Each structure stands twice: as C-alpha cells, then as structure tokens.
Amino acid sequence: MIPQVYGAATPKPLVEVDVVVVGGGFSGLMSGYNLQQSGLKTVVLEAKEQIGGRSRSFQRKSGPGVIELGATWINNRTQPEVFALTEQFGLETAEQFTDGDTVFQGVDGKLSRMPPGAQSNSEDPIEAVLEGKVLTLIAEAAEEVDIRDFDKFPKKKDVSFADWVALHGLWKFPHVQGVVTGITTSIVGRAPEEVGAHYFLDYVKSGNGLISLLSEGADGAQSLKVKKGTTSIATSLVNAMENGTVLVSTPVKSIKSCDDDTSIVTTKSDQAFKTKKVIIAIPTNMYKDIEFDPPLPKEKGTLVSSTKPGIYAKLILSYSEPWWRNAGLVGKFTSFVGPICFGWDTSDLADSQYSLAFFVSGDIAAEWHELPQQEKEDAIVEHLATLVGEELAENARDVLELNYVEWTKEEYLEGAPTSSMGPGLLRKYGAALREPYSNLHFGGGETAYEWKGYLEGAITAGKRAAQEVIDDLGADKKE
Template identity: 65%
Template sequence: MKTLTKIPSLAAALQAIACLSLMVSADAVACDTEVDVVVVGGGFSGLKSAYDLQQSGLSTVVLEAKGAIGGRSRSVARKSGDGIIELGATWINNHTQPRVSALVYKFGLDTAVQYTAGDAVFQGPDGKARRVPPGSLNAGNEEDAAIEISLLGNFSVAAEAVNITYWKDYPEDQDLTIDQWIALHGYGNSSHARGLAGHLTRALVGREPYETGVHYLLDYIKSGLGLESLNSEDKGGAQYLKIKQGTTSIATSLAKAMTPGSVLVNTPVKTIKQSKHTSIVTTQTGKVFKARKVIIAIPTNTYRNITFSPPLPKKKETLVSNTKPGIYGKMILSYKEPWWRNAGLVGKFTSVSGPVCFSWDTSEPARSQYSLAVFIAGEIATRWHALSDAERKSSVLSHLGSLVGEDLAGKARDVLEINYVEWTKEEFLWGAPTSAMGPGLLRKYGDALREPHGNLHFGGGETAYEWKGYLEGAIRAGERAAAEVVAALGKGKQ
C-alpha cells in the first residue's frame, strides 16, 4: 500500500506506521492514502478481490463498513462449552465448490462431513408434521406425491434450460412471478404445490413467490447445480462439509495473508467521485482514499448508501434499486445431548408455516457440541422479527416441540444455549443469503449487473455466475472483478 502524504515529522511518520496494523479502524488514524485499487466491502468477495490484486502486485486497500470482516459469515465461540457457533454461512463442498475448498486447504483449515443419518420431519399446509425417511417425498398422500414429483421436476427442467450467462432469450411469456408460473403450469389449486413453492423460494432467496421472478429463481437454482445439489448434504450437496474453525476463519486467513493494514473495518464509504483516470473514495468520517480503480463488493441493495459521481448508469440503477434483500434469521439451539439423533432423526425440520422454516444439524460430537441451526425466512421472518427477544426464542422452541411430537417436545425445549442473528436487521447488509429480483428484471437488465462503470468494477456474491448466495459464488465474483482490474491496469511491481 502506497501512502500519498509526505511525512514532514516523526509524529507524522508514526501516524503513517499506525495505518499498517491489521484490520484497524480508519477512525483511529488520520491518513489520506493513494493505492492502485480500493475495494469496498470486506466480505468473501471483497477480500478475495483484494488478495488477488495484491498477489498481482497492485497496491490495494479494503474498506469494510462493519466492525468485523466476513460479510454474511459469522463464526462465534460457544458459551456453554467448546465449539464454534455458525450464525451465517456454514457449508462448503470440496467436489462442486473448488474455489472455496482451495482456500480451506491453502490455510490448513479442518473440515467435518455433515451428519446424514435418520429421518427428516416435514409440516405441510395441512399443519400435520410427518417423519420423512431418507429419499422419500414430503407428501402425505398419493395425490400430493404426484404433484410434488411433477412440480419439482418442472423446476429442475426449467432451471436446466436457463442460460446463466445470457438472459435476454428467456421467454417473455414465462417471465412471471413464481406463484403466477406455478398457476400457469397447472398447480394453482394445489395447496401442497403452493406450500412447496413458498418454502423453496423462502429457503433459497428469503422472499415470497408473489414477489420473486421465476427467471431469477431458476437462474439461482442452476447456478448451484440444481435442486438436488442445493437441498442435499451428500458428496454432491451444498451442505456437505463444515469447517471446524468456522467459515469466518477463511476471511481472517485471507486478511492475514495480505499487506498489513490494508483491511480497514468500521469504515463505511460515503461518496465515490470519478475523474478520467482516478476515483476519490471518501468515508463517512471524512477519510479520503485515491485510487485508479474501485471494486464494489457489497450487496446491491446497499449501493444506495453511497453517492456516486457521476451517477450509476440507468440500467444498473434500475436493477440494483429493485433487488430485494432476503428476509432471514438464523438461530442456533445448543443442547446437552443430540436428542434428535437418539430418536432416529437427522435434524432436518421443515415447515411451510414456521417459524421454523428449515433446519440442519450442526453438531460436533468430539467437542460435545450438539446443535440445531434453525432458519426463519420470508414473510414468516418478517412476523418473527416483530416479536420481542423472549418471544422469538419461545416461538421457535414451541414450534420445534410441536414438530417432534409430545414424546420429544420436552427435550426440544430443554435448550442449553441460544444464539441468533436477525440478518434482515444487520446494518450495511439488511438481509441474507442474497437478494431476489421480480419478473422481467434479470431478462431486461441482467447484463448491467456486472458491467463496469468508468473506474468502477462490481463484485459481491450477487454478481456471481455460479453459486449465487454461497461462499463459492462470492469468491468467484471477487476473482472475476480482480481479473477485470488486472486486465485494465496490468500487473503492479513484482
């Protein structure tokens, strides 16, 4: 990282050196800095961009608005014993997600295979909770089973037909909301089909079928290698491996491998002003950074927090101002014993009515950590967010108890520790795991999402072609944005 200001005194020299501590707050020092590239956002995408740029020899600084790096990853220590609680991104797959896996192995992190033994529990629109053996359908009768096979098959076929790098040829007559699309395909009168479509949309993008474009959802599904990949935890599934040190350790490892002092936290960006060859990035506290290029690696819904001069192009502004952040909460319930495993359950509890929308087992028996990760999403999460802290916890425990039945309800409610994050309320993010678009937006404006604007290039997980909403996608997007900048600037001094 190159420092612009001349240093006329020892005090000024010491101040400049202070800028070189790892992951410091820009508020702590007053130094205006010139670099080749400023990266806005210290999530996985921004950090990978910055890492690649520095590896190419380009001086780079990362400006992260929040007090910690990692974006929608948040690994914290368990209070009631040894172990890590994952409040954000949790899983990777070393077979289908090579970029994130390469970083895990590069930094010597340890993985554990997701637990897969036992039945799931599904609660449909009829309110009845039923055990679902591995490989079985969620339907409770033959009619619903036929509808389920047909509906999920239609989603899979339609997703496979989507081109995830070119959007304009998507059929206009099919460019509908999800609820309109399932009605068009003959499922409108089936409560089971509507319930499954709602669950699918909430689980994947945190939004409801009536507000999400089916083109966007199909693109999302294909980007994650299909429904089976997204919903499973076997060797081909998105939930295959957990990282024992926590996913945030990937982010901190990237930061530690970079130039000391080049990752600044508590540094929200206020304005970005472009001239022909230079951009001036000013933070909310008045710190100024001068760069040849800027990479924006934050959620598209948060672009509005930055004043761009000149303004973003109309197509890009239309796209980003109409994307909807996922409405999401995640609660980790920790127990003294794995009561669900003892009862022959795998820990997957799914409900179309909530507040438990879906869950996974995130235990680590070697550390005597027995946990369930419960997700609350969509309008169900909106109602849940409105509750008090005590009501949020009790509503989840009460619902989980009803899902497992009277024999296990007491064990479900006998929780040792509760941790949760309401991602919808997280400043500078305002949602998870990604954003969604309504009908027409992707087809009309999809090419503008990644398109550079002058000196600005755009990363962030939403701009990924593959694995949107996942760590893999964020890293790929970061690599793409960095490659664009390297191609434009050339490599720095080696």
C-alpha cells in the same frame, strides 16, 4: 479578537493506492487478496465491525465448539474455489451428518416423519403426485436455463415465479402453493409472488440444480462444515494480506470520478483515498448508501432500487446431548407453518457440541422479527417441541444455549442470503449487473454466474472483479 475554535477536525491526509475494494465480505477479501498478490497496492474498506459479510462464526459460551450464525456449508466437488481456500490455509472440514429420519410439517400443520430416501413429504397420494410434478417441473426448467445468456429465457414466461407455476396449471392447488413458497423463501428469502421466474430458475441452475440446493451428502450444497467456522477462511485471507490494509468500521460515503482518470473514495469518517480503480463488493441493495459522482448508469440504478434482500434469520440451539440423533432423527426439519422454516444438525461430536441450526424466512420471518426477544426465542423452542412430538418435547425445551442473528435487521446488509430480482429484471439488466463503469468494477456474490448467494459465488465473483482490474492496470503493476 478572533474567537478560538474548539474541537475543529484535523484534515486527514489523502491516501493514494492502486485499488480500493468496498466491502470486506468473502468477495471483497478475495479481490483484495488477489490484487495484492499481483503487486497492486490495495485497501479493503468494510463498513461493519467484523469481516466476512454474511459469514458469522462464534465460539460457544457453554462449551467448546464453533457455532455458525451465517454461511455454514461448502462442497469439495461442486464448489472447488472455496474448498481450495480451506486446503490452502490448512482448515479442516467435516462431513454433514446424514443418518436418520427427517421431519416435515405441511401447510395444514400435519407432521410426518420421513425415512431416508422417501420420495414425498405428504401421505396424501394426490398431494404426493402434485409435489412430485412441481419439483420435477422446477428442476427440469432450471436445467434448461442458460446462466450466461439472459435473452434465451422465453419472454412470455418471464413472469413472477407464482405466475410461472400457474402457467403450468399447478398454482391452484394449496399444497403446491405451500411447497413452492417454502422453496423460494428458503432459497432466496422471498415469496414466489415477488421473485421473477427467470431469476429464480437461473439461481437454482447456478447452484447445481434444485436437488443440490436442498440436500446434503456428496453433491449437496450442505455437504461439508469448516471445523473452525467459515469466518476462519475470511480471517485467513486477511492474515495473508499486508498488515493494516483491511479496515473495519469504515463505511464508504462517496465515490467521485476525477478528470485524471482516478477516483476519490471518501469514508463516513472523512478519510479519503485516491485510487486508480474501485471494486464494489457489497450487496446491490446497499449501493444506495454511497453517493456516486457521476451517478451510476440507469441500468445499475434500476437494479439498486429493484433488488430485494432476502428476509432471513438464523438461530442455533445448543444442547447437552444429541437427543434427536438418539431418537433416530437426522436433525433436518422443514415446516410450511413456521416460525421454523427449515434446519439442519450442526453438531461437532469431537467438541461435545450438539446443536441444531434453524432458519426463519420470507413472510414468516417478517412476522417473527416483530416479536419481543423472549417471545422470538420461545416461539422457536416451542415449535421444535411440536415438530419432534410429545415424547421428545421436553428434550427440545432443555436448551443449553440459544444464539441468533436477524439478518434482515443487519446494518449494511439488510437481508440474506442474497438480493433477488422480480419479473423481467434479469433479462433487462443481468448483463449490466457485472459491467464495469468508469473506474468502477463490481463483485459480490450476486454478480457470480455459479453459486449466487453462496461462499463459492462470492469467491469466484471476487476473483473475476480482481482480474478485470489486473488486466486493466497491467502496465502499471508494481513489481
């Protein structure tokens, strides 16, 4: 007698498509949208339960309005591709609030309130001069970087960013160390000792320069907010695609190249897709979760094992009134002490939503991540109370709603806003980052030339990868 088998899985039929896109962030969705627009049968596989990658827009619980726990800002002038999508899908934007003083806390814990246009965070004249020197040095060096020719960066200066600053005689000053650490951790989520000078300066150049990355207003990276949240751009892309072709909670387990010039993409639920092309649009540090057969080339394998996701968390504190604005503060905070590292006002007065967004990054974030939940929240609120002073401390503590995402702990991402490279890696492997291999093409925000780590970079990288596939499959394109 043959024993009856219970619970045996029914084999899932093989699905045949033209292209499989791995990753449902902005880059993957942009690729999928353009591929479908070109007539190619395309499916997008997203490992997480939600689309949008490092974008995370939520409706507030305590009242109307959207809070952004991930990507927040765009720019209509310097980031034309992502802004064009807001116009295409009829999404309203609002200018970042810029009227008022900023608050700065140095490595010594000393607080200063800076009016608009102030040139230095420090009241000490020597520190102010040193700060000006290092900021000018970074800005000018970044401007000289060729973001499309990795061999042009001087080999002798291809060291860690901390050592690069030391080469210019400035790292020995504690104030400079604090400023430089604050800059690298806020921009890429890693300490200057970990980040390659070439990589970091390339990243700064890709974002239109240091002033752009750190500022608001017409030319700043923090220029416009999307009223419905940045995730509404991702949702609009999905809604414009063929129904049922963007699959969430569908992590990819393996990608196998076949003798007939196709690939088999298999998910962790054992659903298999036979495809002519695959676009990988996930962070490079997450390639490790996929079994590639044959293995990735050595250059790409080195990048997978070497890139480091930023150590990052983001919190939104909502209040019943914009008490900081009433006190003449713009809502921009910077601290080299932590746990708050930097932050901006993200209010929407039309919805009576009054909120401050705070970022915890780098080594400060690594320590903060280890705290119990209530201690995490209390540490942020109490630090804000310290930053705004005794007169406003009770306002800071009167939180209506607190939300946060620890991006370092997010499955299938493991960090934000990008994955950075150490010394020498960009020179050796920068070209390999984007190079197609077999039937595989590579998107994701890290592979952008301009605006790495931003929505604009993700969009342009997605378009580039899609165009590579369209060009290669032009003869097979469905009409």
